[in-house]
Amino acid sequence: MSSHLNWMIIRNNNAFLLKKRNISKPFSTEPNNLTNLSSYRYSGLVHKKTVSIIDTPDKKGFTVVVKKAKSVNKPAKATIQRTMKAGARRSLHKLKTLLLSTKYRRDLNKAALRRASAVLRSQKPLPAKKTRAPKKAD
Template structure:
């Protein structure tokens, strides 16, 4: 594997890569991991920097997954990254992100971006947990159930009438 400078790597990735989302009349976005703002720019790119961090939601929407690049294992991609799922309080998660970013010597603005993303994900998870069912859906379920019962009672009455004849 050949090592290249960040400028050369960005010049290669700038025009096209697998995670680039280009649309007419808007800035290009990027879906790559370790890109905290999902903006296609050199500043937020997840491929180039040595110290990167990513914040995502767990599968069951019950916590946060923090991924980061480890020191060493540069030529072994499977061992190069570490993923930790945290399901504790919000403050503990924020503290963990701060400690991790300062230990990895990430940029200060990326630390704040990671905290903002974690906060947004945690708020979204709370909304999902506390969401009440919509009234029109409850009414539709009741109507459906009543129709089913009415249909079943008609069938039973027809069967009784046929049996008595």
């Protein structure tokens, strides 16, 4: 089946939709969805080629998950995972060259970079809060 037909079938009701009151565009919790928006462009279920950025278990860097277009019917063999831990700037540059050099879903480049930088930002420790010393009464 084509991806457009699949999208027309699952767009209004699937297990990954998050519908809330007063929100016109529902969110999606599906895997391989970079922006967590329920839209055809970012859907990880209907496309043969998808990109996903996930956190590493040790909280140092991120993992890029790419779906192979040839093995769509074999879900166990369909994904390739590549971990990037070489520091924030270098990892983001490596991600950008990975996506641009292979011309793999060019429309997802900026969303993938935003997701990766958000993951890296979430791994930084929060700055310590400054506490004031109480004033001494003379």
